[in-house]
Amino acid sequence: MILLASIREVAKLANVSPATVSRVMNGTANVDADKKERVLRAIAETGFVPNEVARSLFKKSAKTIGLIVPSIENPFFTQLASVIEKTADEYGYRLLLCNTGNMVEKEKTMIQMLTSMNADGIIITTSNEEVKPLVDACNIPIVITDRRLEKVMSCDYVHCDHYEGGKLATKHLVECGCKNIVCLRGPQDVSSAKARYEGYRYVCKELHIKEQFMDCDYDFEQGLIVTEKLLEQFKDVDGIIACNDMVAISVYKVLHKRGIKVPDQVQLIGFDDVQLARLLTPELTTIAQPIDDIGKKAAELIINKDKSNVDKQEYIFKGQLVKRETTKN
Numbered sequence: 001m002i003l004l005a006s007i008r009e010v011a012k013l014a015n016v017s018p019a020t021v022s023r024v025m026n027g028t029a030n031v032d033a034d035k036k037e038r039v040l041r042a043i044a045e046t047g048f049v050p051n052e053v054a055r056s057l058f059k060k061s062a063k064t065i066g067l068i069v070p071s072i073e074n075p076f077f078t079q080l081a082s083v084i085e086k087t088a089d090e091y092g093y094r095l096l097l098c099n100t101g102n103m104v105e106k107e108k109t110m111i112q113m114l115t116s117m118n119a120d121g122i123i124i125t126t127s128n129e130e131v132k133p134l135v136d137a138c139n140i141p142i143v144i145t146d147r148r149l150e151k152v153m154s155c156d157y158v159h160c161d162h163y164e165g166g167k168l169a170t171k172h173l174v175e176c177g178c179k180n181i182v183c184l185r186g187p188q189d190v191s192s193a194k195a196r197y198e199g200y201r202y203v204c205k206e207l208h209i210k211e212q213f214m215d216c217d218y219d220f221e222q223g224l225i226v227t228e229k230l231l232e233q234f235k236d237v238d239g240i241i242a243c244n245d246m247v248a249i250s251v252y253k254v255l256h257k258r259g260i261k262v263p264d265q266v267q268l269i270g271f272d273d274v275q276l277a278r279l280l281t282p283e284l285t286t287i288a289q290p291i292d293d294i295g296k297k298a299a300e301l302i303i304n305k306d307k308s309n310v311d312k313q314e315y316i317f318k319g320q321l322v323k324r325e326t327t328k329n
Contacts, residue, residue, distance in 0.1 A: 007021050007022065009046070010039070010042045010043055010046060011039075011042075013042040013045070013046065014035070014038040014039045014041070014042040015038065016035050016038060016039060020035055020039065021039050021042075021043075024036050024039040024040065025043075062117060062118045062119055062120060063092060063093050063094060063120065064093065064094050064095075064096055064114075064117070064119045064120060065084070065088050065093055065094070065095050065096070065119065065120055065121055065122075065123060065299060065302050065303075066095075066096045066098060066110065066114035066119045066121070066122045066123070067081055067084055067095055067096065067097050067098065067122075067123045067124075068098045068100060068107060068110050068111070068114075068122060068123070068124040068125070068126070069081065069097070069098070069099060069100070069124075069125050070099075070100055070101070070102035070125055070126070071099065071101060071102060071218075072097070072099045074218060074244070074246065075245070075246065075272075075274035075275065075276055076146075076244065076245075076272045076274055076289070076291065077125065079274060079275065079291050079295075080145070080146075080291055080294065080295050081095070081097055081295075082295075083291060083292050083294075083295030083296060083299075084123060084295045084296075084298060084299045085097075087295065087296050087299035087300065087303075088299050088303070091299075091303045093120065093299075093302075093303060096114070096119070098110040098113075098114075102128075104128040104130045104131060107124070107126055107128055107131050108130070108131055108134055111124070111131065111134045111135070111138065112134070114140070115138055115139065115140055118140075119140060120140065120141070120302055120303070120305070121140050121141035121142065121143065121301075121302030121305060122138070122140065122141070122142045122143070122302075123142075123143045123144075123145055123298045123299070123302065124142060124143070124144055124145070125144070125145050125146045125147055126144070126147060126149065127147045127148075127149070127187075127189055127190045127191055129149065129150070131149070132149055132151075132152050135149065135152055135154060135155060136152060136154045138154070141155070141156075141301070141302055141305045142154070142155040142156075143155060143156045143157070143158055143298045143301050143302060144156070144157050144158075144159075145157075145158050145159060145294060145295075145298050146159050146160070146192055146294070147159065147190060147191045147192050148191040150191075153312060154312065155312060156301050156312050156313050156314070156315070157313075157314040157315065158294050158297050158298045158301070158314075158315045158317075159192070159294065159315075159316060159317070160192075160289040160290065160294065160316070160317050160318070160319050161316050161317065161318055161319060162191075162192045162193075162195035162196045162199070162319075163195040163196070163198055163199045163202075164199060164318065164319065165195075165196055165199060165271060165287040165289075165319035166195065166196035166197060166198065166199020166200045166202075166203075166241075167199040167200070167202055167203050168199075168287055168319060168321050169196075169199075169200070169241050169269045169271065169287050169321075170183075170199065170200045170203035170204070170241060171203055172269060172285070172321055172323075172327060172329070173239040173241065173267055173269060173327065174203070174207060174209070175329055176239070176263075176267055176327045176328045176329040177238075177328065177329075178238050178239030178267055179238060179239075180210070180212070180234065180236045180237050180238050180239065181200075181204075181209065181212065181237075181238075181239040181240070181241065182212045182213065182214065182230055182234050182237050182239070182240050182241070183197060183200045183211075183212065183213040183214075183240075183241045184213070184214055184215075184216040184223070184226060184227075184230070184240060184241065184242050184243050184247055184251070185197040185200070185213050185214070185215060185216065185243055186216065186217070186218055186243035186244065187215070187217060187218070188215070190218075193218070193243055196243065196271060197213065200213075200241060212234055212237075214226055214229065214230050214233070216242075216243055216247055218243060218244050218246065218247065219246070219247070220246045220247065220249065220250045221250070222247070222250075223242070223246065223247035223248075223249075223250030223251060224250045224253065224254055226247075227250060227251045227254040227255070228254060231254070231258065231260075237266060238265070238266055238267065239266065239267045239268075239269075240266060240267070240268050240269070241269055241271075242268065242269065242270045242271065243271065244270060244271050244272050245270035245271065245272045245273065245274045245276060245277045245284060245286055246274070246276075247270070248268055248269070248270030248271075248277075248284055248286065248326075249270075249276065249277075249280055249284065251268055252268060252280065252284070252326065255268070262282060262326050263282075263325070263326050263327050263328050267285075267326060267327045267328060268284070268285065268326040268327070269284075269285045269286060269287070269326065269327060270284050270285070270286040270287070271286060271287045271289075271319075272286065272287070272288070272289050272291075273286045273287070273288030273289060273291075273322055277322075277324070278324075282324070282325030282326055283324035283325045283326070284324055284325075284326050285321075285322065285323055285324045285325070285326045285327040286322050286324070287319045287320070287321060287322070288319060288320045288321075288322045289317070289319055290317045290318070290319075290320075293317050294317060297315050
């Protein structure tokens with residue numbers, strides 16, 4: 001096989017113009033059947049591979065979606081990435097996953113990189129207010145998932161109703177007979193964590209329940225440390241709302257180590273419904289985010305950007321209570 005270096009050499013072999021070769025590859029116009037057959041034969045004979053960067057600049061599309069997440073160690077974002085990748089693949093797009101460790105400078109770098117490489121759009125989960133100028137100035141579509149950036153109106157939002165989820169979790173523990181509920185609230189500079197906590201507070205006020213909380217990052221190791229402190233500070237606790245499923249699993253680990261029975265002595269509920277929630281013994285009661293719906297909608301907003309002239313929108317999905325074995329009802 002002879003390897004040819006350029007589209008001009010393919011055109012020469014097929015006895016057509018370089019423009020005709022381009023039309024055949026890109027499908028941008030009808031080409032005479034005989035010419036098309038000659039071009040395809042020439043491409044096959046030479047093993048010609050088009051320069052994807054050049055094609056993306058010409059077509060103003062790299063067929064690439066960038067996904068920027070704060071931590072791939074969080075199973076929620078791993079599952080979200082899987083859904084987005086599957087959806088992108090169905091439409092002939094590729095996914096470029098960027099893990100920032102929740103570092104604002106990395107987020108800025110990734111946004112700039114994806115913009116410069118002519119990505120078709122960016123899906124990002126962030127609460128870092130410092131990236132707002134970049135988001136507002138970005139010349140490619142941006143979809144923010146799971147969280148919100150205040151006063152940023154230049155992008156679409158796709159997320160779960162975290163406030164209602166917080167209310168749902170609290171009411172369930174009350175219905176299960178809990179009298180002393182402690183909320184392990186997530187970082188309050190993260191909009192989703194704040195909304196979940198506000199949902200908890202609403203129910204406490206509505207039902208005249210004493211509000212009790214401790215701060216905890218969305219992190220398994222942090223959950224272990226904070227749970228030990230919780231059990232020392234709130235000795236009568238009989239219900240715990242964890243800020244996410246990974247923290248709920250760390251809570252259970254500490255309770256089990258101390259010989260505290262779940263759900264007989266302490267009932268436990270998480271948030272997200274990651275796959276690990278079903279693998280735990282006992283299986284974890286949780287508020288399920290519709291991860292499939294969120295990921296699919298976020299990807300399609302990027303993919304269908306040229307087919308829709310509507311203003312920027314916010315898509316809010318309802319969370320659902322999934323009753324399993326860490327609560328009594």
